[in-house]
Amino acid sequence: MILPFLNFGxxxxxxxxxxxxxxxxxxxxxxxxxxxxxxxxxxxPFESGYAAYLSETGVTAGHTPDGGALWTPDGGYExxxxxxxxxxxxxxxxxxxxxxxxxDQYFEERSRAIVRRQNGELIMYPHSFISTVRAIxxxxxxxxxxxxxxxxxxxxxxxFPNPFFSGGSxxxxxxxxxxxxxxxxxxxxxxxxxxxxxxxPSIASFSVALNDREYTVGYxxxxxxxxxxxxxxxxxxxxxxxSVSIGGFTGFGNEGAYVSDLNExxxxxxxxxxxxxxxxxxxxxxxxxxxLNTRIGSASGQYLLKKxxxxxxxxxxxxxxxxxxxxxxxxxxxxxxxxxxxALAVGVLAMVRRRIRK
Numbered sequence: 572m573i574l575p576f577l578n579f580g581x582x583x584x585x586x587x588x589x590x591x592x593x594x595x596x597x598x599x600x601x602x603x604x605x606x607x608x609x610x611x612x613x614x615x616p617f618e619s620g621y622a623a624y625l626s627e628t629g630v631t632a633g634h635t636p637d638g639g640a641l642w643t644p645d646g647g648y649e650x651x652x653x654x655x656x657x658x659x660x661x662x663x664x665x666x667x668x669x670x671x672x673x674x675d676q677y678f679e680e681r682s683r684a685i686v687r688r689q690n691g692e693l694i695m696y697p698h699s700f701i702s703t704v705r706a707i708x709x710x711x712x713x714x715x716x717x718x719x720x721x722x723x724x725x726x727x728x729x730x731f732p733n734p735f736f737s738g739g740s741x742x743x744x745x746x747x748x749x750x751x752x753x754x755x756x757x758x759x760x761x762x763x764x765x766x767x768x769x770x771x772p773s774i775a776s777f778s779v780a781l782n783d784r785e786y787t788v789g790y791x792x793x794x795x796x797x798x799x800x801x802x803x804x805x806x807x808x809x810x811x812x813x814s815v816s817i818g819g820f821t822g823f824g825n826e827g828a829y830v831s832d833l834n835e836x837x838x839x840x841x842x843x844x845x846x847x848x849x850x851x852x853x854x855x856x857x858x859x860x861x862x863l864n865t866r867i868g869s870a871s872g873q874y875l876l877k878k879x880x881x882x883x884x885x886x887x888x889x890x891x892x893x894x895x896x897x898x899x900x901x902x903x904x905x906x907x908x909x910x911x912x913x914a915l916a917v918g919v920l921a922m923v924r925r926r927i928r929k
Contacts, residue, residue, distance in 0.1 A: 606838070606858040607886060607905030612870045613644045615889070615900040623900055625881040625889040626664040631902060633661060641670075644902065651687065659685075662706040666749060666783075673706040673717075684709070684717050696731055708747045714762075716744045716753060742766070746781045754781040759809065770811045776803050780832050788833040790817070790841070800828040802839060802854055815860060817852065818844035830854075832881045840879035840888055851876035851890045863890065863903065874901065 617623050617633030617640070624632045631642050632651075639661050641649040651670070662671040662684075672685040684706035686694040696715060709715045715731045728744045730753060742755030751762030757778055758766045769778060769787060776791035785807035793799045793816070804813040817828040827849055830841035839854045843862070851863040863876045874892040881889040888903040 606853055606855055606861055607866065607907075609868055609906050610863065610866050610888070610903035611906045612867055612874060612892075613902045613904065615642060615902050617642070617900055621660065622662075623880075623889060624661060624663045625883055625887060625902070626668045627666055627883045627885070628668060629883070629885060629887050629902070629904075630664075630668065631889065631900075632664065632670055633900070639672075644904075663708060665709050665711050667711050669709070669711075671706050671709050671715075673704060682719070684715055686713070686715075707744060710747055710749050710751065712749070712751065714747055714751050716747050718744065745779055748781050748785070749783045750785070752781060752785060754778055754787060759785075759787065767809055769805050769809045772801070772803060772811065772814065777829075778803075778805075779830060782833055782835050782837070784835060784837075786833065786837050788830055788837075788839050790828070790830050802830050802841070802860075804833075804837060804839070804856075813856060815854065817841070817854075817860060819847075829878075831879065834882050834884045834886075836884070838882055838886070840882045840890075842878035849877050851879040851888075851892075853879060853882065853888060863888070867903070874899065876901070876903075879903075 615623065615631050615633065616635070617631070618635060621634040626632070629643060633640060633642070635648070635650075637650060639651045639659070641651055659672055659674045662673045664670060665686075668689055670687040672687060674683055674685055682704040683698040684696045684704060686696075686709055688694065694713070696717075703720045705718045707716045707718060713731075717729050717731075719727050719729065726743075730744070730747075742758050744753060744755050746754040748754075753760045755766065755778075757769050757771065757776060759769065759781065760766045769776070772791045774792045774794060776789050778787050778789035780789075781787050787805040787809075789803050789805075790800050791803055791814075793801055798819045800817055800819070802813070802815045802817050803811060806812045817830070819827055828841070828843045830839050832841075833839045837856060841852055841854075842849050843852045843860060844850070845862065852860055853863055854860045863879060864871055867874065867876070874894050876890050876892045879888050879890040886905045890901050890903055892899045892901050
């Protein structure tokens with residue numbers, strides 16, 4: 572099926588996520604859950620060199636020698652047939668669990684973003700005559716952001732169902748949420764709105780992820796001459812509400828200290844530096860910066876968690892680790908699940924159910 576735009580249906584969620592969303596809606600400010608005192612580590616057996624992604628239900632997507640695959644600790648592999656194009660790669664999930672795919676066979680007019688729905692149906696977005704297409708993010712409504720490499724204009728960005736180029740003042744795009752709000756570099760654009768600047772720290776910042784409560788996370792250098800970075804959290808009014816030191820960096824992007832993702836609780840994952848060594852972290856407004864290597868018990872003798880790349884609303888974390896046998900991709904599962912929030916979520920669910928019955 573080839574469609575420029577498709578309404579994928581209303582957002583669905585687990586009971587815990589729905590209850591937590593209600594709790595967050597009742598709060599006018601950031602609400603962090605208690606970060607787990609311990610995480611169980613499971614190795615995710617995907618090929619190194621490819622990005623991997625974590626869904627809201629704990630499914631991971633990546634690549635094996637046989638191609639694309641989905642993987643869960645309980646169910647193991649589910650091979651997925653990627654479109655038979657030159658360079659198809661998984662590129663992420665939406666909230667419901669549909670899989671986003673990039674396909675780059677531009678010379679046959681097939682360079683496009685593709686969504687693989689959970690029933691296996693492929694939704695193909697319009698192909699590009701421009702060379703390399705990189706799908707960035709898609710929401711449950713089918714609204715998509717992507718980048719392409721244009722021979723004359725360099726990197727350009729597109730949004731469907733309303734395509735636009737990123738020339739001139741258009742920022743680099745990095746995320747889209749269920750409200751249809753797009754995150755650009757230092758700016759956000761609500762659906763059917765105009766670009767709104769994020770409050771700027773004293774030094775230029777890098778905005779990387781946006782949740783459905785319109786909170787944004789990123790990082791900035793602490794000064795024009797410093798090699799130290801701060802984690803930055805912006806609220807839904809685009810104001811800085813937290814600026815936290817996460818150490819130094821040795822280059823650009825994800826070398827050294829950086830952040831990569833946040834969930835609906837404003838829990839943030841990434842990396843900091845300790846004595847010059849990169850180490851995976853999780854941060855929340857309640858707990859502050861937590862070195863994940865201090866929360867994996869005896870497994871700390873087997874793995875050094877280098878960077879955390881994704882976190883879902885269950886508190887599961889996808890991370891990159893080193894070990895005596897080489898680099899590993901690992902899934903961190905909270906054990907036990909944060910009890911205080913779970914009990915509160917159950918109480919809210921009970922209240923909602925009583926109201927529904929009336």
